[in-house]
Amino acid sequence: MPLNIGGATVEGGTSAFTIKNTSATTVFSRQTGTYNSNTFAKHVDAGRPMFVAGSSTNPGWVGTTSAWLKTSSYFNQTSVNNGSHYSTSNTRFTAPVTGYYHFFFTSYNYTSVHFHPMFWVNGASTNMYRIRGHGKVANTAQDGQMEEVIYCTAGDYVEPYMYAGGTAYYYPAHSLFGGYYMG
Amino acid sequence: MPINVNGTTLTGGTSFSATDSNSNVLYQQDTSGMPRDPRNSSGDDLVPMFAVGFNTGGWTPIATNSALAFAYTSGGGYYNVGGCYNTSNYRFTAPWTGMYLFKGHMYIYGSNSTTGWYTHPFFLVNGSYNTRRPMAGSPYRIRLYGMAATMGHDTDISELIYLTAGDYVTYGVATAGTVQAYQSYSCWSGSYIGSIS
Numbered sequence A: 001m002p003l004n005i006g007g008a009t010v011e012g013g014t015s016a017f018t019i020k021n022t023s024a025t026t027v028f029s030r031q032t033g034t035y036n037s038n039t040f041a042k043h044v045d046a047g048r049p050m051f052v053a054g055s056s057t058n059p060g061w062v063g064t065t066s067a068w069l070k071t072s073s074y075f076n077q078t079s080v081n082n083g084s085h086y087s088t089s090n091t092r093f094t095a096p097v098t099g100y101y102h103f104f105f106t107s108y109n110y111t112s113v114h115f116h117p118m119f120w121v122n123g124a125s126t127n128m129y130r131i132r133g134h135g136k137v138a139n140t141a142q143d144g145q146m147e148e149v150i151y152c153t154a155g156d157y158v159e160p161y162m163y164a165g166g167t168a169y170y171y172p173a174h175s176l177f178g179g180y181y182m183g
Numbered sequence B: 001m002p003i004n005v006n007g008t009t010l011t012g013g014t015s016f017s018a019t020d021s022n023s024n025v026l027y028q029q030d031t032s033g034m035p036r037d038p039r040n041s042s043g044d045d046l047v048p049m050f051a052v053g054f055n056t057g058g059w060t061p062i063a064t065n066s067a068l069a070f071a072y073t074s075g076g077g078y079y080n081v082g083g084c085y086n087t088s089n090y091r092f093t094a095p096w097t098g099m100y101l102f103k104g105h106m107y108i109y110g111s112n113s114t115t116g117w118y119t120h121p122f123f124l125v126n127g128s129y130n131t132r133r134p135m136a137g138s139p140y141r142i143r144l145y146g147m148a149a150t151m152g153h154d155t156d157i158s159e160l161i162y163l164t165a166g167d168y169v170t171y172g173v174a175t176a177g178t179v180q181a182y183q184s185y186s187c188w189s190g191s192y193i194g195s196i197s
Helices: none
Strands: A003-005 A008-011 A016-020 A026-035 A038-045 A050-054 A062-065 A068-070 A077-082 A099-106 A108-111 A114-121 A141-143 A146-152 A157-165 A167-170 A176-181 B003-005 B008-011 B016-019 B025-029 B049-053 B059-061 B091-093 B098-105 B107-110 B118-125 B152-154 B157-163 B168-176 B179-182 B187-194
Touching: A016 B008, A016 B025, A026 B025, A038 B187, A050 B157, A062 A068, A062 A157, A077 B157, A099 A114, A099 A157, A099 B157, A108 A114, A108 A157, A114 A146, A146 A157, A157 A167, A176 B157, B098 B118, B098 B168, B107 B118, B118 B157
Parallel strands: none
Antiparallel strands: A003 A008, A008 A016, A016 A026, A026 A038, A050 A077, A050 A176, A062 A167, A068 A157, A099 A146, A099 A176, A108 A141, A108 A167, A114 A157, B003 B008, B008 B016, B016 B025, B049 B187, B059 B179, B091 B168, B098 B157, B098 B187, B107 B152, B107 B179, B118 B168
16 A cells, blocks of 8 residues: 555555655656566656757858857757756756756867867856867868766756857757756 | 565665565665665666677778677676667667667777768667757767878767667767778767656
8 A cells, every 4th residue: 555645655566666746646766667578677757857959940050250159049949858947948958956967969060270169057158168170171070069067056057159269160950959967 | 664565665774775576676775875776686787778899809990880880798898787788789779768878989090091081970769860859950970070191089979868668779870981990999888867757
């Protein structure tokens, strides 16, 4: 028999430890099950922030010269956006709780000199410089793949940017931004 | 005293654990507060994850391929929970709908005399470049292009992909020119992050 604690229930079973809220919705579960005859664990954290965002349209190459460009500006759709903490309107992720978050970004670029992909926090550079394209034949394609674990305070917002040394171009339809709450 | 809830035993004290009727530890926070992933009665991890090497040899050409033959299982870092990665068809298959993190790495160089050769490293989902991706195109990456002849590079990439149970993921490249990878310096891996329902 489940334990009832103020209307929420703690449930067991042959292979599950589950907490449901007063609406009988699973908010937390650790369980095992089989797939292809093998046993695997499954984690359910109903409110865990996670998202992956990209562009629903293809604006082609977008350029900037000796300036920062917010590369998520075109990311207006998501494959997952639990809790809607990524906004498809202002194209930023806002941390709902303080903790560690893991972000990744990938982009398709070319540049006359070099470019710096970076995650900005609260609209400001973090000085976490990366550099791509430097020393290569000018205007040959390069990608802006990066990832970073950032300790965010609740309310902090994160956006991917790039700085163009010289002129750099970016192809939003070949680019993605994603992240999740680690804990 | 432990509480039995429909076969799942909740044990308290200075730590907390939930253990099912098959002695799988479904959840545990130890006495230091450290959370532990689910594991079976033998202590083996049950969270879907894998890490596999390419091979034992040195340089080998990597042609355009939807699933590079990563099947080196003898390294100390080889990991393959529940056989979620198939070393015959080089596929990881997601047992659950949820978020997964993938990382791919090869050490490469273009054995060319021009600057025009390149490699696109990618993860394919169900054999497709853009399945499960929220984008008009596909996550295009490119390495080596525009570099001096015979210079080395890497194909290090990572991606969070929200998969549906049964989806499979492979790691591959598309190349222009003869690009070589150093097999014993190359590997790829993946891990289940979690589900929301």
